[in-house]
Amino acid sequence: MTTILLCDDHVVVRAGLLALLGSEPDIEVLGEAGSGEEAVALAAKLRPDVVLMDLQLGEGIDGVEATRRITALPQPPHVLVLTTYDTDADITRAIGAGATGYLLKAERPEELFAAIHSAAAGRTTLSAPVASRVMAHMRGTRPTLTDRELDILGQLARGLGNRDIARALFISEATVKTHLGRIYDKLGVDTRAGAVSVAKEQRLLPS
Amino acid sequence: MTTILLCDDHVVVRAGLLALLGSEPDIEVLGEAGSGEEAVALAAKLRPDVVLMDLQLGEGIDGVEATRRITALPQPPHVLVLTTYDTDADITRAIGAGATGYLLKAERPEELFAAIHSAAAGRTTLSAPVASRVMAHMRGTRPTLTDRELDILGQLARGLGNRDIARALFISEATVKTHLGRIYDKLGVDTRAGAVSVAKEQRLLPS
DNA sequence: GCGGGGGTCATCCGATCGGTCGATGCGGGG
DNA sequence: CCCCGCATCGACCGATCGGATGACCCCCGC
Numbered sequence: 025m026t027t028i029l030l031c032d033d034h035v036v037v038r039a040g041l042l043a044l045l046g047s048e049p050d051i052e053v054l055g056e057a058g059s060g061e062e063a064v065a066l067a068a069k070l071r072p073d074v075v076l077m078d079l080q081l082g083e084g085i086d087g088v089e090a091t092r093r094i095t096a097l098p099q100p101p102h103v104l105v106l107t108t109y110d111t112d113a114d115i116t117r118a119i120g121a122g123a124t125g126y127l128l129k130a131e132r133p134e135e136l137f138a139a140i141h142s143a144a145a146g147r148t149t150l151s152a153p154v155a156s157r158v159m160a161h162m163r164g165t166r167p168t169l170t171d172r173e174l175d176i177l178g179q180l181a182r183g184l185g186n187r188d189i190a191r192a193l194f195i196s197e198a199t200v201k202t203h204l205g206r207i208y209d210k211l212g213v214d215t216r217a218g219a220v221s222v223a224k225e226q227r228l229l230p231s
Numbered sequence: 232m233t234t235i236l237l238c239d240d241h242v243v244v245r246a247g248l249l250a251l252l253g254s255e256p257d258i259e260v261l262g263e264a265g266s267g268e269e270a271v272a273l274a275a276k277l278r279p280d281v282v283l284m285d286l287q288l289g290e291g292i293d294g295v296e297a298t299r300r301i302t303a304l305p306q307p308p309h310v311l312v313l314t315t316y317d318t319d320a321d322i323t324r325a326i327g328a329g330a331t332g333y334l335l336k337a338e339r340p341e342e343l344f345a346a347i348h349s350a351a352a353g354r355t356t357l358s359a360p361v362a363s364r365v366m367a368h369m370r371g372t373r374p375t376l377t378d379r380e381l382d383i384l385g386q387l388a389r390g391l392g393n394r395d396i397a398r399a400l401f402i403s404e405a406t407v408k409t410h411l412g413r414i415y416d417k418l419g420v421d422t423r424a425g426a427v428s429v430a431k432e433q434r435l436l437p438s
Numbered sequence: 439g440c441g442g443g444g445g446t447c448a449t450c451c452g453a454t455c456g457g458t459c460g461a462t463g464c465g466g467g468g
Numbered sequence: 469c470c471c472c473g474c475a476t477c478g479a480c481c482g483a484t485c486g487g488a489t490g491a492c493c494c495c496c497g498c
Binding site for chain 2: 453454455456457458
């Protein structure tokens with residue numbers, strides 16, 4: 025059984041999804057939200073497995089922001105974006121906000137069901153047009169760290185302080201800090217914990 | 232008589248060990264290696280009983296990889312890791328690579344001698360701090376964090392500072408720090424970067 | 439020969455972290 | 469009923485981090 029929260033500002037769309045999902049025995053819709061704010065509140069309260077999120081929400085925060093807030097909740101549900109458009113900006117912003125999947129409304133119902141179950145299990149599902157764009161983006165966007173920066177990152181992941189990193193690599197603390205600053209820039213973070221987190225997820229480190 | 236191969240990228244450390252081991256009548260140092268690659272080659276050529284291996288080797292492969300290759304040799308020598316740090320990651324990787332023992336450089340010389348003879352006989356010797364961690368690992372298989380601690384860890388992996396973690400979870404900074412301290416204990420680290428690293432490797436976090 | 443990227447180093451300072459006490463409240467198991 | 473694990477909070481302090489700046493060197497490509 026997978027529990028769902030719907031979020032779409034269009035009543036007819038919600039009704040349509042409700043009818044569609046009602047035909048699936050192992051999917052239960054816990055609630056509906058007509059705005060991003062409502063979605064965040066209901067996600068925290070109802071604790072569904074998956075949130076089906078539209079990106080265009082009219083008034084208030086948009087779907088990306090709602091996604092960001094929902095995934096920032098403790099033990100957050102997975103957010104499956106279900107929208108009409110597939111522009112690069114939307115896709116990257118949604119993924120960046122923590123969306124687990126990105127489906128187009130033109131998708132066949134069976135695909136939607138499959139994607140919901142995948143999302144509940146934490147697996148990512150992307151509609152074909154979306155997938156190709158993401159792949160293209162990955163190649164260009166993946167941060168390229170220099171060898172030395174990877175050395176620093178490796179020591180950082182061991183939890184060492186700057187002094188110990190410096191000793192391990194036979195350089196000064198000042199140099200370590202300089203490298204760290206650049207690593208933060210490239211990874212889009214501003215703390216060592218964040219850097220390690222991104223590095224592990226991007227598999228930038230051996231082992 | 233036990234024959235030894237030293238591997239450490241620091242010349243002074245090798246010299247120190249050489250002098251130290253020279254005072255032991257039934258220990259003979261067959262050779263020294265300044266890099267992992269050299270250690271593997273010399274181990275194959277000199278066939279010592281025991282290889283004393285540092286984990287931090289600067290350039291080239293690290294001590295873990297060198298250990299892995301040496302223990303993969305036909306009729307391999309025993310590898311006794313002798314290093315400065317005792318992080319969980321280092322210990323488990325070294326043991327996983329086939330190390331027979333794991334000593335800290337802060338150890339007393341008599342302990343080193345005893346460990347060398349033990350290693351030659353195939354027995355395992357661990358420094359006290361290392362042993363306690365290994366035991367902890369054996370018992371728990373993996374550290375069991377409370378739900379709340381996982382919440383903290385999740386926010387930590389986003390790179391947030393204590394103040395922001397507190398706000399995200401609606402608690403005070405003091406509470407965040409308390410939880411973090413316990414998380415450090417359980418994961419065997421003492422920094423947030425180390426905690427994130429271990430958490431990611433142990434797959435403690437949803438993702 | 440000149441620019442630029444990569445690596446190195448230094449100094450300064452406020453903000454933050456990690457450690458260590460102690461303390462409260464609440465729930466369950468003995 | 470009492471103890472213990474869990475979660476919560478407060479205060480203190482030294483150590484460390486992050487950010488900003490400016491600088492030097494080496495190598496490579498143009």
